[in-house]
Amino acid sequence: MTPRCDTKTARARFLPWAPLLTLAIMFGPVLAGVLGTIGPAFGYLPALGGDSVSPTAFAMLFDWPGITRASVLSVTTGIAATTISLLLVALICAAWSGSRAFRVIERMLSPLLSVPHAAAAFGLAFLIAPSGWIARATSPWLTGWDRPPDLLILQDPYGLSLIAGLVVKEVPFLLLMTLAALGQIRTAQARDTALALGYAPVTAWFKTVFPRVYAQIRLPVFAVLAFSMTVVDVSLILGPTTPPTLAVQILRWMNDPDLSQRFLASAAAVWQLALVVFTMLLWRLAEIAVAHLGRRWVASGARGGATRTVRAIALAAAMLSAGSIVFGLFGLAVWSVAGLWSFPDLLPDAFTGRTWMRHAMNLWPIASETLIIAAVSTLVALLLTLACLEAEERHGLKPGSRALWLLYVPLIVPQIAFLTGLQTLAIFTGIDGNRLAVIAVHIIFVLPYVFLSLADPFRAWDARYGHVARALGAGCDGVLWRVRLPMLLRPILTAAAVGFAVSIGQFLPTLLAGAGRVQTLTTEAVALASGGDRRVISVYALAQTALALLPFALALFVPAIVWRNRKGLRHA
């Protein structure tokens, strides 16, 4: 805690309120949105003549023929995507942590993370579609196909391609969270002890490290579970269509020109929220069961083996997962400049810049809208985060470990559940459909990521620099602006890049808060999905990816240039 700061200026007086303001900005809309969903779900929406509480909307919902399928689909995709991602991440860490291969994986994480969900989903779609790259690469010599086979690979009724699309994006996220957790607990010792006792490395990791790591990443795992159950953009691209997933169906009802459908949409959103809570309880029960079995496994003393096989499997899985994104983007790049490209040719007959040129004029205003929204929401999130962290420093307003839950609330409460209500409220108060509304909603999702990525480096800063600076006559503000923030330039820019990428990737918040009138690269790209013009989709998805990756490049190069003559900050 920094002692005795000047509290006379307006800025200094604001600081102790920063955590409260941040919570209000983050939770106000979530809370209002959930209430705005629950009200109409039970028939209460005075503006549309609903002023009595009735279960009619739920009756309509359960009369909808697709309800069982859509609900089951939501639960199965959520559980499958989360289980597979978690298993993959655990396997990669168990088999490779501490090795050189692992450092390569670590370095690929940030760029993979910043690729927007929609772009990754399109990339994957263009790989695995019947006329996609995988089919082309194996035809006709292996498959015998000389035209795209009539297979329902994309948008399959079981949601398998949707699960695949979720896994490739959730693995980097969970891996990053796991790395952060591994940094906090001393894992090498436990593992080395187990190795000395004759355990195979992978078994040693699962028996000694995994239980402690899992306790640390439980919140991110729940966030992945809730996200996978309710995702809309990936589902529109890769998910089943008749019926679609519940979240997609809710969006359709929301967009229905017949406003009375909003009662139905709200009821469905409440039902979706109930499903998520139910699945989380289910997950919790599974945790207990797995922990029980795990304890028996640990007590059995089995040393394990087959290290090489497990390592090979883990590496193959990691490469498949990362490769899907990398080759997917590569595929988008080729499609965006493709001339005539007939099946089963591996590459187009000719390359042309026509698609890019034709869409450049449309692309420009949309790209700048995307940039403005991302820049403003990131800036606000960054300022609030820094104010909270500095308040924690100056006023000892240190959040307990339980407060970490708060950061995850916007990531765990399904977007569809509160954005539905938020839009309903916004329409009748007339504040929807403009850029400010979109920015306000983006901040809700950008803030947790910026905070999570900046908090550790900010707190890890050596406080003695501050003590020296103050003994030299600098005040609290002087320490912050002249010493701490410059020294933390790299983590600050990285946090900003993360926030930027999060904002650019937002689909549902943009669509609902913007009432369809605020267009970003993401909403445009997803809207193009139904048209199926691969060249145009590729142009938009690539532009979206480029915008999300650019800040990461800046976060890498700006400190390298600014501090080119400062060896002490090169690895900070």
Next chain:
Amino acid sequence: MPDPGLTLDHVTIRRNGRTLVDISDHIAPGEVLTVMGPSGSGKSTLLSYIIGTLDSAFEARGRVILNGTDITDLAPEARHVGILFQDELLFPHLSVGQNLAFGLRASVKGRAERTRQIEAALADIGMDGFADRDPDTLSGGQKARVALMRMLLSGPKALLLDEPFSRLDTERRDQIRALVFDQARAKGLPVLLVTHDHADAEAAGGRVHRLE
């Protein structure tokens, strides 16, 4: 005229009910008081209390009086107490010259005059022309000298030393130690040195206070 020098008036520091430091003493200008004790005995805690950065987990009582002024409740930056740590803690984002400028009092106005004083300070420690260097490229002895100069340029009225010589090799240690004590004596500063090294205490030549 009040007593010049640094007075510790019944300073006690406790943590969880255990008394770490209990000291009452007066250090005259130019005098060195050495506080010795094993690590964990609260030596550094005493210095944090004097410069005003003591963690609130500690319970501290007693007054700190500098040249007749009670500074116990002042903000750290208003106390004019300089400190040197075991690590030099040169700001890694600033050049050597900018580090010195950070220390140099704001009352020295005008870029030309400030630059002149910084150049002169560098010349004083035999480091002419080092103003634009990256502090991380300096040797241990050079860093220690820059840290000392940075502190002296801030015009301190007392000097606290937190084992500042322990990181240096034997040869450099004597040299830097002599430089620090000479400067303090020349400027008439009361010096409080905490160390666990008997050689430091001997070189300081003053009284020794032992913590258990």
